Amino acid sequence: MxxxxxxxxxxxxxxxxxxxxxxxxxxxxxxxxxxxxxxxxGDEKGTNPEELIAAAHAGCFTMAFSAKLGEAGFTPTSIDTRAEVDLSMEGGPTLSHIRLKMKAVIPGIDESKFRAIADDAKQNCPVSKALSAVPISLEAELAG
Structure with a gap:
């Protein structure tokens, strides 16, 4: 269940x-x-669907990335993710692109392993799967 x-x-x-x-x-x-x-x-105070989708995606991706790092034997010191959700008005309102921008500090990991795990998390987190009709890009930076 x-x-x-x-x-x-x-x-x-x-x-x-x-x-x-x-x-x-x-x-x-x-x-x-x-x-x-x-x-x-506009700029009135309050939230909107795109902001909530961005929050959900940033949170889901970050948790999936942490889980996949753990499976590979790495423990992150920190992971910070920003999700940007674009709403296009061409042909009627539609989500046109999502950009995930992640910066992480992970002791002992090399760049290629970091990228492979980040790409896997982007493809396989539940929110990415649910939003698969929207192009999703990932900018991942290994810091420290």
């Missing part, structure tokens, strides 16, 4: 002037978090 997580969205009004709230009832970390047209396409 797998694990199930959930979130809820509530919306009031039309697309451009309406407002929504997101909640994550299991953890309670998102509690009435605002989102709307202007937080998605």
């Amino acid at each position: 797998g694990i199930s997580r959930n979130a809820t969205a509530h919306w009031e009004g039309d697309l451009k002037t309406g407002k929504g709230k997101l909640n994550t009832p299991q953890s309670g970390l998102l509690a009435d978090t605002r989102y709307g047209f202007n937080s998605r396409f």
Whole structure:
């Protein structure tokens, strides 16, 4: 049996002037978090789907990378990942590209092993698999 997580969205009004709230009832970390047209396409405070996808992808990739490092006998000192999700408006809104930018400090690993493990994590983390219709690139830097 797998694990199930959930979130809820509530919306009031039309697309451009309406407002929504997101909640994550299991953890309670998102509690009435605002989102709307202007937080998605403008600079109003609040979150948006692309930001949440970026957070999920950065977290999932980083955990997958750590797991794969452990399987190969390496323990990272630190891994920092930024995910950038692009929303294109050509032909209607669509996710057009995701860039993962990761920097890690991993004692004892060589560059080729680092790259191979990072590429494997990019291909096989659950969020990457779910978003496989979107081009995903990875910039990986071995620091220290």
